[in-house]
Amino acid sequence: MITKLDSVLLPKKKFIYHYKNMRWAKGRHETYLCFVVKRRVGPDSLTFDFGHLRNRNGCHVEILFLRYIGALCPGLWGDGGPEERRLSYSITWFCSWSPCVNCSMKLSQFLSKTPNLRLRIFVSRLYFCDLEDSMEREGLRMLKRIGVHITVMKYKDYFYCWQTFVARNTSIFKAWDGLHQNSVRLTRKLSRILQPCETEDLRDAFRLLGL
DNA sequence: ATTTTCAAT
Numbered sequence: 001m002i003t004k005l006d007s008v009l010l011p012k013k014k015f016i017y018h019y020k021n022m023r024w025a026k027g028r029h030e031t032y033l034c035f036v037v038k039r040r041v042g043p044d045s046l047t048f049d050f051g052h053l054r055n056r057n058g059c060h061v062e063i064l065f066l067r068y069i070g071a072l073c074p075g076l077w078g079d080g081g082p083e084e085r086r087l088s089y090s091i092t093w094f095c096s097w098s099p100c101v102n103c104s105m106k107l108s109q110f111l112s113k114t115p116n117l118r119l120r121i122f123v124s125r126l127y128f129c130d131l132e133d134s135m136e137r138e139g140l141r142m143l144k145r146i147g148v149h150i151t152v153m154k155y156k157d158y159f160y161c162w163q164t165f166v167a168r169n170t171s172i173f174k175a176w177d178g179l180h181q182n183s184v185r186l187t188r189k190l191s192r193i194l195q196p197c198e199t200e201d202l203r204d205a206f207r208l209l210g211l
Numbered sequence: 212a213t214t215t216t217c218a219a220t
Contacts, residue, residue, distance in 0.1 A: 125216080
């Protein structure tokens with residue numbers, strides 16, 4: 001179903017406030033998760049669903065999403081019949097913060113039991129990833145290992161979200177100051193987190209270069 | 212230079 005009522009769309013101000021990828025995102029004590037669920041119902045046939053969630057009552061938004069996933073993804077666990085045919089799903093979500101370590105663990109556990117579900121995560125900001133040995137960093141690597149694609153949002157992703165999840169009344173997405181620079185900085189940071197520099201590889205590279 | 216973080220009050 002592509003048509004959605006305005007009430008399920010995010011207000012513009014809310015989207016900008018919570019997704020702004022500024023370095024010090026003071027006061028963002030909420031996290032938003034905009035999702036697109038793509039369901040393969042036949043060899044050449046897909047259906048879509050989309051919406052957004054935010055954390056509530058101390059429950060992180062990723063865990064909330066897992067709670068709703070049964071409703072969003074009928075047939076994910078099979079249809080209960082003798083053949084147990086499982087529908088294939090791919091979910092893309094755009095989160096204002098990257099997941100905490102606990103959510104990363106819960107997600108990894110979940111995904112390890114649903115090989116018919118592919119998940120792509122876009123994040124606007126990195127949550128508690130400043131310290132080299134932060135557990136949140138470890139959580140992101142865990143997700144990567146289990147096959148989740150994690151990417152920092154770029155202009156095109158904000159543009160897409162604006163078009164898809166925001167009650168924009170035909171207004172066009174307007175980038176805030178520093179969007180691009182912040183995105184580049186966070187992308188570098190995430191790639192350093194996901195591909196920690198391995199000295200063995202470096203030595204090989206140097207050897208190859210004859211250094 | 213330093214600032215924040217899915218609150219708690």
